[in-house]
Amino acid sequence: MNKLTGDREVVLKVLRETIDQLGRSRPKTTRAGVKALNLKSTTSWPEQRDDIVARLQRAYDRAKDEKLVVQAKTALRGIPEDPWYAPRDQTIALIQSAMDEYLKKRDAKAKRLAKKPKPAGEVLLRSGSKSAAAKALIERFDTLDPGWAEVALEKLKLLFRKKAKFITHTRPTDFRLKLADRARIAVVGDWGGGNDAARLIAQQIKAHNPDHVIHLGDVYYAGTEEEVNDRFLTLWKFWNTPATPGRSLALNSNHEMYGGGHAYFKITLKEFKQPASYFSLGNAHWRFIGLDTGYVNNNLNKEQVDWLAAQLNDGAPKNVLLTHHQLFSAYEEPGEQIAGWVKPFLDAGKITGWLWGHEHLLVIYKTFMKTKARCVGNGCFPYDVPPVVPPRPGVPVEFVNRRRQANGRGMHSFALLTIDGPKMHIDYIDQDGVVSFKEDW
Numbered sequence: 258m259n260k261l262t263g264d265r266e267v268v269l270k271v272l273r274e275t276i277d278q279l280g281r282s283r284p285k286t287t288r289a290g291v292k293a294l295n296l297k298s299t300t301s302w303p304e305q306r307d308d309i310v311a312r313l314q315r316a317y318d319r320a321k322d323e324k325l326v327v328q329a330k331t332a333l334r335g336i337p338e339d340p341w342y343a344p345r346d347q348t349i350a351l352i353q354s355a356m357d358e359y360l361k362k363r364d365a366k367a368k369r370l371a372k373k374p375k376p377a378g379e380v381l382l383r384s385g386s387k388s389a390a391a392k393a394l395i396e397r398f399d400t401l402d403p404g405w406a407e408v409a410l411e412k413l414k415l416l417f418r419k420k421a422k423f424i425t426h427t428r429p430t431d432f433r434l435k436l437a438d439r440a441r442i443a444v445v446g447d448w449g450g451g452n453d454a455a456r457l458i459a460q461q462i463k464a465h466n467p468d469h470v471i472h473l474g475d476v477y478y479a480g481t482e483e484e485v486n487d488r489f490l491t492l493w494k495f496w497n498t499p500a501t502p503g504r505s506l507a508l509n510s511n512h513e514m515y516g517g518g519h520a521y522f523k524i525t526l527k528e529f530k531q532p533a534s535y536f537s538l539g540n541a542h543w544r545f546i547g548l549d550t551g552y553v554n555n556n557l558n559k560e561q562v563d564w565l566a567a568q569l570n571d572g573a574p575k576n577v578l579l580t581h582h583q584l585f586s587a588y589e590e591p592g593e594q595i596a597g598w599v600k601p602f603l604d605a606g607k608i609t610g611w612l613w614g615h616e617h618l619l620v621i622y623k624t625f626m627k628t629k630a631r632c633v634g635n636g637c638f639p640y641d642v643p644p645v646v647p648p649r650p651g652v653p654v655e656f657v658n659r660r661r662q663a664n665g666r667g668m669h670s671f672a673l674l675t676i677d678g679p680k681m682h683i684d685y686i687d688q689d690g691v692v693s694f695k696e697d698w
Contacts, residue, residue: 258450258477258488259360262353263341263639269320272352274400275409276313282306285403293410309413316348339617340666341639343477348416350515353478355412359405412479421518423552424526424533425560429567432532434503436469436540438678443467444579445671446614448636449476449512451488454669455637457688459495465673465686469503469538470496473614473633474510474551474581476521485513485520490528503538505529509551510581510615518552535561537568542679544574550582555592562598569602575609575679575698583613584630587620587647587654596626603627610698612672618643619658619670619685621694629698633672633685640667658685658693668693 261267278286282303290302323344343353399405426432436442443462448455449472462470476489493505507529513521522534534549546568548561569576583591584599602608603626614634622630635658642659660668668687675682685694 258341258452259357261360262356262478263343265320265324265342268342268349268353268356269317271356271400272313272317272320272349275352275405276310276317278400278406279306279313279410280310286406289403289407290410293407294414309410309416312348312413312416313352316346316352319346320344320349338641339639340641343638345511347479347515348413350478350512351412351415352409354481354484354516355405355409357478358412358483359408362404362408412481415479415481415515415517418517418519420514420552421522423549423558423560424522426533426564429564429571431564432536434506434536434538436503436538436543436545436676438540438542438676440469440540440676441465441467442469442471442538442545442674442676443671444471444473444612444633444674445636446473446581446612446632446634447475447617447638448472448671449480449484449489450637451484451492452637454639454688455488455492456495458636458669458671459492461686461688461690462671462673463495464690467496467673470505471538471545471547471579472507473579473612473636474508475512475614475634475636475638476510477512477638479515480510480513480518480520481516482520482524484516485524490525502530502532503536506531506536506538506547508547508579508581509534509549511551511554514551514554535564539574540676542574543577543676543681544568545577545579547579550580550595555582556594557598565599565602569607576607577610577612578608580611580613582615583632584611584628585622585626585652586616586632587622587649587652588616588618588643590649618667619693620654621656621685621696623653623655625653631672631683633670635667635669636671637669642667656694658687660687660691660693 287299287302290306291299294305296302445458476485507525509521536547538545548557582595584595585591606627608628610629612631612633616632616634617638617640618632619635620632647654658668658670662668670685670687670693673684673686681698683696684692687693
């Protein structure tokens, strides 16, 4: 992820200038729009252009309002602003995705320019490594460039594309995968960034040689095909994934769905030989049930809940749910829909534990709502350590990973679950191999 795409002011400046440039509909922009949107002629462009500009403007207005909210929280509650800008907004996520792609192409062009023989009389930079033209390409984000309009529109057309088809079970026994009586499971959340932190976590997971690795979701910024391949699947090769289904598993999330979920459903699931976006991995003692809270954002659908009820009512295993979104939180306001679906199962004591991501933190909660809840969302995305006193004190917290990296940001980590018959031990392991917390269930 390019640093510019994590700078809120830069992203909003690009968004504002893009609104202006598209609205002016200059000939080069019109040609770029017709090409990117596969329009038959320029006569279809004005309607498409106005719709896109309106969506961008609404996203920009939301972002300005959100900025005021963040500033108020920082002032009143001491909640630090996220060090890397990643609002939960589909339109802005697509703009950030487009920025990343544009910058990658631009920097590749700059490197090619730097390698070319210098014309007579050209002034070299003091470093002697790059021409002035190359430096200009590296340092400037040019929203006037038709190439930017083409890349941006190629991403933004996903706003109009129907999302990927949801895969549904036909029998209650569908999507069940086998877990050995003795096994190790690595669980990592919000890891699809392809950055140095993700690589460090990958090395730590590989060193512990688990039997299964489960990603709780989030491939940044919009889960597009390019991002899924470059930031997730390519790096996932750190761990040998045999053909056996269930060795690698991945949950759906809001960021995957910002791109319509097409890469997740058509590439990730196929690569992992995973039957659907919800599944059960279990044995006679433990059952890990992954649910899709991304397809319907921060929610479940009836098909999954019907299937879940069948799993929870069929025997004695201890059930641990895995989702991207949280059931509750001490640090931000959670959605109410998930809790509404699962309340009968929680009240009946059928959910022993729950691991989720979404928030870029490692939080161990005390038993609450009749379940052991763990937030494991600090897989790679930059974050600041939260305040000592949570802003939502009604939710009991037992532990928060407050270790800091050398740069002052919070540590990244994953959970290693060791299953031994009816017992389970969990180590929460940081990017440098330190076990920040451990527990037995």
